[in-house]
Amino acid sequence: MEYSEAKERYIEAWGSLGSSWGVNRTMAQIHALLMIATEPLSTEEIMEDLKISRGNANMNIRALLDWGLAKKVLKLGERKEYFVTDKDPMVLAAQVAKERKKRELDPIIRLLDEVSSVKGESKEVQExxxxxxxxxxxxxxADSVINTFIQSNSNWFFKILGKITR
Amino acid sequence: MEYSEAKERYIEAWGSLGSSWGVNRTMAQIHALLMIATEPLSTEEIMEDLKISRGNANMNIRALLDWGLAKKVLKLGERKEYFVTDKDPMVLAAQVAKERKKRELDPIIRLLDEVSSVKGESKEVQExxxxxxxxxxxxxxADSVINTFIQSNSNWFFKILGKITR
DNA sequence: CATAACTTTCAAATATTATTGAAAATAAAA
DNA sequence: TTTTATTTTCAATAATATTTGAAAGTTATG
Structure with missing residues (x-):
């Protein structure tokens, strides 16, 4: 397979996978691009490569920064901002887990805490x-497993699981 | 808190959480309803309770069946179909994991297999x-962990993890 | 200070996805 | 077979989410 085709397919797939881990398509595509970049990318380069508008690029780069999935780097003597991402899948997974926990799991635990204290004795209420x-x-x-996972910064998690699940 | 309020809040929260585990809002709400039901529900009852149209109810019930998150039950001497869900969170989690693996992880592994065999020696291709x-x-x-998880049918997973992560 | 380089914002336009409701299909009962 | 109960389909509509692009904002530099 040619590089250009491989790159295109990979970026597209990563993009549609985005919704799986809770981010929109463009955000996931920018991330995909950063993953395979050999050096930091500017907003311009991202716009060109993905053929998206400046506003869109800017918004989604900010979102990636917000998720901790990209960081800004400065090139000496340049005014433009450049962006990179951590390329270790484990770090990526931990970061996604951390953000999703914050955005999804924590709120649902709080809600379940509230609603499970409902008053009454009827069959419906008991159920x-x-x-x-x-x-x-x-x-x-789940929360405590994720917390431990987030804290760790190496492969211990899968190493141990590997042994258990063999 | 009153039951009616608790129920409403729980269903709404479960619905918006739906996108987290890859299903649409109505589908998640129907699932939420089945979770707290004290007996099998018919399409009619679901429509009424969630105030949704017949078409919508039908589509999303089919989707739940398709995901293995609900099953049809027949009441003796009745023509209508009734639906139930498994109420054990662990069974729910395993089922969701199974379906998402099939829909998301398996395809991405296949894709990565293809594109990682890209030809060339340039810096870009190497990266x-x-x-x-x-x-x-x-x-x-991840796939092998999920497979083991799916196969298991009890709490062994968290029991062991609990020990590791203490 | 004025200009230029760059980034951010946001209302309007587009695209995507979900929902309705009525008609068609199916299948049990009369 | 005909009627009736029930489920399914799907084109039209509505709701939501994303993207654009141009103007406004910001900050460095001459």
Whole structure:
């Protein structure tokens, strides 16, 4: 396969995968581009490569910075901003896990805490309490696993899992 | 908190969480409703409760069946179809993991396999190969963890993790 | 200070996705 | 077979999300 075709397919696939890990298509495509870049990219280069507008590029680069999935680097004597991403998949996964936990898991745990304290004794209320309490317990377990995962900065997680799941 | 309020908030939250695990809002809301139901629900009851159209209800119930997140039950002597869901969060998680693996992880592994075999020796191609190969390795590790998780049908996963992450 | 280089904003336009509702299809019962 | 209950389909519509592009904002430099 030719490089240009491979690159195009990879960027497109990464883009549509974006929604899986909670980011929009362009954001994921910019990330994909940064992953395979051999040096920091400017907004201009990103715009050109993905054929997107300046506003769009800017917005989504900011979003990546916000997610901790890209960082700004400055080139000596240049005014323009350049961007890079960490290329280690493990670091990427940990960062995504961290942000999604913050945006999704934490709020749902708070909500389940509130609603599971509902008052009443009817069959419906009893079932509701049971279900929401079970979900909360599960969410908290997941939370603590993710926390440990985030804290770690190497492959220990998969190494140990590898042994367990063999 | 009153039951009606708790129920409403829980369903709404579950609905907006839906996009997190890759399903649309209505589908997640129907699932939420089935989770707290004390008996099987018919399409009619779901429509009424969520105030959605028949077409919408039908489409999303089919989607839940397709994901393995709901199943049809028949009441003796009744023509209508009723639906239930498994209420164990662990079973839910395993089912979602299974479907998402099929829909997202498997295709991306196949793609990475193809594109990482790109021809060429330039700096760009070398970097591209390295990144896509690393991603593929990571994806395969994730895949094997998920496979083991899917196979299991109890809490062993969290029990062991609990010990590791303490 | 004035100009130029660059970044950010945001209203309008586009594109994408979800929902409705009524008609068509299906299948049990009369 | 005909009627009736129920489910499915799908074109039209509505709702949501994304993208554009030009103007406004910011900051470095002469």
């Amino acid at each position: 509701f309490k049971k279900v929401t309490t079970d979900l909360k317990g599960f969410a908290k377990q | 591209f190969k390295k990144v896509t190969t690393d991603l593929k390795g990571f994806a395969k590790q």
